[in-house]
Amino acid sequence: MSVGLPSWEKLIEHMEDELGLDRATADMPEPSYQALAEYYRLKHGSIGSLRSWMDREWSVSRKNVKGSAIHELIVSLDFPIIYTTNYDRNLEVAFELHDRPFVKVANAKDIAKVNGEATQIIKYHGDFDDDASLVLAESDYFERLSFDSPLDVKFRADALGRTILFIGYSMSDMNIRLLLYRLWETWRRSGYEKNRPKSFVFMPQPSVVQEAVLGRWGIDMLTEEADRPEDALVTFLSKLKDKIDQG
Structure with missing residues (x-):
């Protein structure tokens, strides 16, 4: 983050948006980002598109x-x-x-x-x-x-x-x-x-x-x-x- 990378919270928010999950009504306790990524893989068949997004978003000059x-x-x-x-x-x-x-x-x-x-x-x-x-x-x-x-x-x-x-x-x-x-x-x-x-x-x-x-x-x-x-x-x-x- 010291060179401009997004936080893990932003990764979680992106996965929730991609999966159509409502953050305000998400199941409690909140799932970890690892569990969300697992759900993402189950829903999309792979994490390829997530990896591509991360690669773009986490590209620092x-x-x-x-x-x-x-x-x-x-x-x-x-x-x-x-x-x-x-x-x-x-x-x-x-x-x-x-x-x-x-x-x-x-x-x-x-x-x-x-x-x-x-x-x-x-x-x-x-x-x-x-x-x-x-x-x-x-x-x-x-x-x-x-x-x-x-x-x-x-x-x-x-x-x-x-x-x-x-x-x-x-x-x-x-x-x-x-x-x-x-x-x-x-x-x-x-x-x-x-x-x-x-x-x-x-x-x-x-x-x-x-x-x-x-x-x-x-x-x-x-x-x-x-x-x-x-x-x-x-x-x-x-x-x-x-x-x-x-x-």
Whole structure:
């Protein structure tokens, strides 16, 4: 949203309009966007038209991406691997604008393109260029809960011996929470939990509940005080870059 993307609320409103649902009289409790997307697929036979709308609506100008301090910092921090649940191409555009090499991975075929030099941008929930890769409807999320897809296998391998920094993830997303739990469980069962590299999650607002639960799973919470979440993230990433530059 910091570069002009619509909110999830706008996605929900569009699906309700397309499906002819009256928001004022919708069944309670309100369905999640995943459930709405599942209903959309049932009614239309596929999510192809929804994906096309999202692709158009979520197209951000290169100028906006170039002016994004968050994207510039992400590129300049030179992460070897970036996992994103976003479907859009803004990360790829940012790397292109700053003339930094990258390889996009959205499916099993793309994994073969990975090399040791370019930053890997892993489209963990899919990419607009490949409808089949999108994790959008409820059944898509349920299928991912088994964590045995090629991208899940890759994540477990990538994450096992590395420090991970989680940015911008909703800690209410059960896919993400189960992923974090299973990563901790793998180390715990190995008998070498004390040797696990530290991992971190950045959240714009502190939460004693999340801090305790995530801390149990070996993930430290980091926060910054700011009026807007994007300002907090810019401050955090800037401090991180300064620390790295100082060695």
